[in-house]
Amino acid sequence: MDGEGCRLNGEGRVGGRDGGVEAGSQSHHSGLITLEDLESFTGDLDSDFSGSPAGDNGEVMDFEEPDQMLNYWQEIGRGHRVNIPQDMAEPIQQLTMEMDTSQERERVPFTVLKCLDKVQVDKRRYEKTVWACITMREETYEQSICTGFMKIMRFICQQNSAGTYLGMTIPIVTVVQTDTSRSALAPEVTVAYCIPEQYQDQPPMPFDPDITIETWPSAVVYTREFSGSTNEASILEQIQILVAALDSADLNLSLGISFIVAGYTSLAATHRHNEIWFVDRGEA
Template sequence: LAEPIQQLTSNNQGRSSREHVPFTLLAHKEKCGEVLFEKRHYEKGHWACITMREDTYEQSICYGFMRIMRYICQQNSLDDYLGMTLPIVTVVRTDENHSVISHDVTVAYYLPAEHQAQPPQPHDSDIIVEVWPASVVYTRIIASFAVFPVAFTGPTNEVTIIDQINAMAELLDSPGVCVNDSFIVAGYTNPAHSHRQNEIWFLERR
């Protein structure tokens, strides 16, 4: 697990070996010269997913992340290291009032471009390779000049996720265009890192 975890933890080294999930920037909203959020289009692609049901969100993402890492490193049908992509995402589900997070948390990894056509199959039967349809997302960011266009840093737990969801909802001109009970936390650093780089994604209704 050392290589992908080092890539996720390092601030400078190994960045060239990190493949980012491709997207097209459709629009952004600014206020006083600061970018409040972006609207992006992500193409259809294969993702390796595992759904965890631990006592806390933190436990679910950490355990799920480690099992996904094992798949990336060697526990796959190629018995080889697949390559790191960013972000690693978690799908969280809430009630309609955005006050409670479900214990079911899905951790997902985007397959590198070279494996999209023929995704290696996981040895872990709980990891499922799925085709996610093309999607439009709205994501909250700090500033346009940030190294990572992220919404927030630091630990993620039930409280911070709910706070970030509600903060993003207030920024949207028409929040009704987005799915109201399912959101994505996109992580650009190791979930165990003390200064994580994260985004909140709202999914546009199809």
Template structure:
């Protein structure tokens, strides 16, 4: 795996010294905002364009302030130009827009005493939008990376349209040589919705790359709760012990798949190991 590119190619990635951890990872942007009800996000229905515009501005400011408050706990600054993308994503997530799940084929499932230890899955080749960020901390890299991907989703693309949210959002973490800490370089990846796979809108951000990831097999283990460096390292070690065969998978980089609100008590995540080619 190239340290500056996207994963799912079965190769090894670069290492580096990891720093920073917190109560939860910096990808705060998917579902924290779902605490806002549709009533809070709806238009007043006055019919006057000036009042609607004023209310939209107030709504944007309120959502932006919420994001900034949450992000501050992760030492992430949310700039003013995120106000419109935040509003778009929030409105669509709380409306009728359905999130599209990355398709896969289940190959096998390992269970013990009714507990699923891991699944072996096949993912077909597909286009992903990726950005690799290196910040002072792991959480900052994820947070800043996703905000830029979010702009791409929310009209900052060659078609100028909202592309639609897909799940999971993947983050690629790389370990240093001793596999005891994470590199600061983190890749955030977004699966292009099916209707954009053939002709993907081009990102306006030059650091976002569209890559066709080859067909890949992964070992996936679900877990709930916090996703900081400590818990991720625990999950990596747990799956490694279950598989008990480092020759099966890439050992220099791993994927975290995020499905639900990082602030939720029982949120769903997965750790993915990439099968060696």
């Protein structure tokens, strides 16, 4: 994998190709959606990854034009001081149409090496895969991952050299780093999307220069499931729980400050399926 890339272990570059996100850059104008905003109107949303809006009786609402769905999201967003930019109309429509089908989302493949049932941790091996990733530095963790994911959505939905909808894969992961006491998150957050299997050998290139295509090497990963929202406080709590579990299992791991949050459901879903990962860099 490129030494300047996002890296599965979280030690990648800050920002895009220019090495950072400047104050007042495009990312600050592309719409900030915090997870608190999204969680506050989950009753208006369906529970798949696209966050498809649902009507009063629970059925998915039908929007034939991209602007109709955008207006729906903007109307909700205004009530929560959230800006949904105009250029998100087509990506929102595309992702929702594709994900309202009965097709199962493509999952990042892995092999379970061991189940540590007593501490509710799985040991897995992930093979070498190609990812699209972007590192953001917004005011909060939630703003960083939401702004980064909107950029990834644009890449998935035709803003790529293939000129086609690439398809959704899960999980969407965010690579985070803590301070040495694991009591605070660093401001840089990397959002990453695994390129679908059919494009792994020749991945489409993003139009957005802030998005990079990286090959992540095979890795052994310790994972633990959790539910609920993913904000800075909950992520730090889950990191502490995972670290304590791994310490109690006497695995002799060299635990650092880099962790990964894996999300399998919409940021706006009522019932969230998440995982916290630790990558064992000492075991290939």
